[in-house]
Amino acid sequence: MANHPQAAGQSSRPTVEQRPALTTQLAVACLGAGVITSFAVAQGQNPLTALSITLFSAVAAVMVGQVI
Numbered sequence: 557m558a559n560h561p562q563a564a565g566q567s568s569r570p571t572v573e574q575r576p577a578l579t580t581q582l583a584v585a586c587l588g589a590g591v592i593t594s595f596a597v598a599q600g601q602n603p604l605t606a607l608s609i610t611l612f613s614a615v616a617a618v619m620v621g622q623v624i
Contacts, residue, residue: 581621585614 593606 578618578622581618582614585617585621586610589613589617 589610593610596609597603597606
């Protein structure tokens with residue numbers, strides 16, 4: 557039973573070193589949302605509206621990533 561993580565006193569959750577940094581998650585989420593935002597601006601959407609949508613979706617993605 558020594559191989560079981562709970563028996564060894566270890567947590568089943570990943571450690572901080574195993575998780576990407578919060579800034580890295582935010583940067584990746586912004587890049588992903590920015591691609592679609594760029595297309596929307598090219599089609600005529602207001603850039604400020606597009607930027608706010610990008611920031612909202614990036615923050616939402618990071619929040620979901622932290623929970624999961």
